[in-house]
Amino acid sequence: MIRLNFFLPFFRKRKKSEPPGRPISGPLAAWLSDPETGRKGRIRKTLALIGDTWLSSPWRRVVQAAFFLGFITLFVWVAWPYGGANYAQHREWKEKIAAEFFLIIDPLVSLSTSIASRQWVWSLSAAGIILAVCLLIPRGFCGYVCPLGTVIDLFDWALGRRINRWKIVDQNRGWWVHLKYYILLGCLVAALCGVLLTGFVAAIPVVTRAFLFLVKPLELGLTKGWYLNTGFNAGHIISVLLFIGILFLGVFRRRFWCQYVCPSGAVFSLGNLFRTTERKVETSCISCNKCVEICPFDAIKPDFTTRTADCTLCQTCGGVCPTHAIKFVDRWDHFKLKPRETGVERLPSRRAFLLSGLAGIGVVATKAFAAPSNVHPVRPPGSLPEEEFFQACIRCGECFQACPNDVLQPAGFEHGLAGLWTPQVNANWAGCESSCNNCGQVCPTGAIRALPMEEKRVARMGLARVEPTCLPLAGKEACQLCVDECNAAGYHAIEFMRVHPKLDETGLPIDGSGFSAPVVLADKCVGCGLCQTRCHSINVKTKHLLASSAIVVEAGPGKEDRMSSGSYLALREQGRKQNVPVPGAADSYLPSFLKEGQR
Amino acid sequence: MRTTLLIVSLLLLSWTPLNAADKPEAEVRALIKKIGPTPPDWFQATPLRYPKTLDMSWKDTPRAPWDPSKNVGQFIWTTINENESRWKEGIRFLHYFLVLNEKDPELSKKTMKALANMYHNLHQDWARAAFWWEQAGETDNIDVAHCYFKLGSKAMAVRILEGYPADYTRHCSVARLWSEVGENEKALKMAVERGKDDPHVGFLAAGDICRAMARSLEALGHYQKVLDRTTTDKGDAKQAKERAKASIEAVKLVDTLDVKRVPDGTYRDTSVGYSGQVFVEVEVAGGRISDVKVTRHTEKQWYSSITDTRRQILLKQGAKGVDATSGATITSEAILNATLKALAKGQK
Numbered sequence: 001m002i003r004l005n006f007f008l009p010f011f012r013k014r015k016k017s018e019p020p021g022r023p024i025s026g027p028l029a030a031w032l033s034d035p036e037t038g039r040k041g042r043i044r045k046t047l048a049l050i051g052d053t054w055l056s057s058p059w060r061r062v063v064q065a066a067f068f069l070g071f072i073t074l075f076v077w078v079a080w081p082y083g084g085a086n087y088a089q090h091r092e093w094k095e096k097i098a099a100e101f102f103l104i105i106d107p108l109v110s111l112s113t114s115i116a117s118r119q120w121v122w123s124l125s126a127a128g129i130i131l132a133v134c135l136l137i138p139r140g141f142c143g144y145v146c147p148l149g150t151v152i153d154l155f156d157w158a159l160g161r162r163i164n165r166w167k168i169v170d171q172n173r174g175w176w177v178h179l180k181y182y183i184l185l186g187c188l189v190a191a192l193c194g195v196l197l198t199g200f201v202a203a204i205p206v207v208t209r210a211f212l213f214l215v216k217p218l219e220l221g222l223t224k225g226w227y228l229n230t231g232f233n234a235g236h237i238i239s240v241l242l243f244i245g246i247l248f249l250g251v252f253r254r255r256f257w258c259q260y261v262c263p264s265g266a267v268f269s270l271g272n273l274f275r276t277t278e279r280k281v282e283t284s285c286i287s288c289n290k291c292v293e294i295c296p297f298d299a300i301k302p303d304f305t306t307r308t309a310d311c312t313l314c315q316t317c318g319g320v321c322p323t324h325a326i327k328f329v330d331r332w333d334h335f336k337l338k339p340r341e342t343g344v345e346r347l348p349s350r351r352a353f354l355l356s357g358l359a360g361i362g363v364v365a366t367k368a369f370a371a372p373s374n375v376h377p378v379r380p381p382g383s384l385p386e387e388e389f390f391q392a393c394i395r396c397g398e399c400f401q402a403c404p405n406d407v408l409q410p411a412g413f414e415h416g417l418a419g420l421w422t423p424q425v426n427a428n429w430a431g432c433e434s435s436c437n438n439c440g441q442v443c444p445t446g447a448i449r450a451l452p453m454e455e456k457r458v459a460r461m462g463l464a465r466v467e468p469t470c471l472p473l474a475g476k477e478a479c480q481l482c483v484d485e486c487n488a489a490g491y492h493a494i495e496f497m498r499v500h501p502k503l504d505e506t507g508l509p510i511d512g513s514g515f516s517a518p519v520v521l522a523d524k525c526v527g528c529g530l531c532q533t534r535c536h537s538i539n540v541k542t543k544h545l546l547a548s549s550a551i552v553v554e555a556g557p558g559k560e561d562r563m564s565s566g567s568y569l570a571l572r573e574q575g576r577k578q579n580v581p582v583p584g585a586a587d588s589y590l591p592s593f594l595k596e597g598q599r
Numbered sequence: 600m601r602t603t604l605l606i607v608s609l610l611l612l613s614w615t616p617l618n619a620a621d622k623p624e625a626e627v628r629a630l631i632k633k634i635g636p637t638p639p640d641w642f643q644a645t646p647l648r649y650p651k652t653l654d655m656s657w658k659d660t661p662r663a664p665w666d667p668s669k670n671v672g673q674f675i676w677t678t679i680n681e682n683e684s685r686w687k688e689g690i691r692f693l694h695y696f697l698v699l700n701e702k703d704p705e706l707s708k709k710t711m712k713a714l715a716n717m718y719h720n721l722h723q724d725w726a727r728a729a730f731w732w733e734q735a736g737e738t739d740n741i742d743v744a745h746c747y748f749k750l751g752s753k754a755m756a757v758r759i760l761e762g763y764p765a766d767y768t769r770h771c772s773v774a775r776l777w778s779e780v781g782e783n784e785k786a787l788k789m790a791v792e793r794g795k796d797d798p799h800v801g802f803l804a805a806g807d808i809c810r811a812m813a814r815s816l817e818a819l820g821h822y823q824k825v826l827d828r829t830t831t832d833k834g835d836a837k838q839a840k841e842r843a844k845a846s847i848e849a850v851k852l853v854d855t856l857d858v859k860r861v862p863d864g865t866y867r868d869t870s871v872g873y874s875g876q877v878f879v880e881v882e883v884a885g886g887r888i889s890d891v892k893v894t895r896h897t898e899k900q901w902y903s904s905i906t907d908t909r910r911q912i913l914l915k916q917g918a919k920g921v922d923a924t925s926g927a928t929i930t931s932e933a934i935l936n937a938t939l940k941a942l943a944k945g946q947k
Binding site: 227488495496498501507508509510511512513533537538590592594 | 667672673677681697707
């Protein structure tokens, strides 16, 4: 028989019927509680000081804290590729850690992406594993793992509990209690029609973006310099407002979002149908109502039995129960159970399901979320073809965090609603580091393919174009910033052409006259944008010689490689074979008049 | 014991480059004859690439509009010469062009001169350059002399040089070659003489010659004369002035910088880094660089270079021997340059 009682198991007051145990002595005695009198030991006193939930179920809080620290570490430290003296070694080592861990275990992320793009998304397997774990600990993800849940807990503790004006009176369960199922259905229907909406509402993308737009600017500013922050656009503001809105749902009831709204939670709730363990109440229940009051998930009915779809097995009720009537055992254990009272439970409404399904279709029909065909933002290297990219990009923002110099920046509304939070290259800010392939490594859905370094280095994101304003090209002054930059990165994709020569009387060019202007070699340029960065930061921002960078990276048909599968190396090799110049006659070395002289 | 030392030092003396360079004329000529007609080892592997729009008759069209996609000479000048990655292709192309036009003696001669120039200027392939000069009938120009000297015969070079009583070449090549073969005084005299007519040519060469002899102060004087006495800004003059300025700065910075001659104090200067100006503050105390601070910068990555370059400057007490931090060359060099400029300001 399974028993999963891990709420404060080391303290239990002796029942009168039980024989007295061995008295505890020595240095430990002060720490443990007294089984005879029930007097709290130091451990329980300390826990009680922190809070009821810590006292009731400390293991859960410890696990929660550990996962939250893990989330922050992955976000702040692992996703940042630098650190340590040896960059390459450091990065290689970090590559083994999945910075996107929390995103791949949010089952809704991979599920909806998989449906929308009609492809196997590798992170589905990770989602499958967490769902399998949740057979044993139903909806345990929400109570123990989810960093958004932890942030909401912190908010509710710090602020939510102090605002009582809008608090919903306990046990009042309105239409909103099943909102999460409606949202889930709407998202899945839209995904079926090929539109991915999940990223706006799924738990981990929401919290990842919140960290990206709130915590990362602070972290960058405090540890590395405020000038490194890229500034805010509409996309940032919407995301932050959404997050604040989610937190402030706590003024209605604690963990309001998790209980009633979160579609990722709804997936786990549905998973709870297949639970193997559950919370049971024995006949020793004295109906004190303590469990109902403390339950953070509104998962206890008025008769103290369990709303099994909502219970996260957080066990706080178990710790608070004065008679130890609450057990966490296997589903089929019926030993000494408190009988269920018949009460009316609110059921999800058929009409609301119908409406949410229609809403999903309606959103698709507006075409507001279809990939726009007239604009061609420069996407990260290895991005899927644009239409598939829109179906796979969950807008979690992990690629922005992993991009070492913020080359990738979230789009606002410049490409419509559909483009919101999708990654695009801002080459004026920074160029794509030639020794980095982080964005593909951390993408949880494969919208950016996880390319090995040698593949990434040849995957074309765009093509650079020299503007007529280019200083040497316009005959103004010598400049070779872009060429130096390109060569330093190892691409050698820009060569020189001498322009504006001065001619002498005979029409021959005067040595050293004129300017060396850059010429982009289309078969070598990958569109990394380093050239544009350098031109912009020196010629535009530092020296004020130009109004905008004179070399710009552009994407679009023929300028980028967007493939859902296959090798970019092979593609370049193929191109090279097609472009082989006609070889000259093998003996075109000596003219015949010299050959005779040689014989 | 002493005799052994004497013999050893004599042996060492005989190994100095000048002595070793003097090969017999016959040997040099044999070398040219042997190597000259053979293709370089990379020749077959080099692709033949040129714009299909090129006019393969290479007509002299001095008054025609400048169009490197048609004119062979202009194509070489604008595209081949400009890009080291195309230098081998240039040779490949010119040989192809030579064979293509072998029936036309005038054009062949012109092509062979271009080949010789390319072997000499771009590839430093002295034997082949000399060979093609000779084939083109140019046996007394300065470049051939240079080839002979590089191939080991000072005597052959000097014989050609002596045919030039004064230096009227565009860049004072005669004087410069005199300096290179080791006749510095003769070279300097010739350059200064030229400077009387064309200060921007003569004194620039004089400065360079002095610099090669490690006579820094004298070099600075000649470079200054380039700036003071050049009245025009036309043609080469402007470039000569810029080069003189750059040389003055370089000589001051690297050769004459002595931290011991910089009074105690704090000196500031800037230089362009990766993404903007890098501001540096150098503290000097008791003839030593006591600290180098990067006070302001907007570099976005490779912070390591900031601490690493500072550490190296403090360790080496100057610029000599400071390596750029790998991967952060630009930032590193900017810090170094700004430090040197700041110190040069304070030096007495």
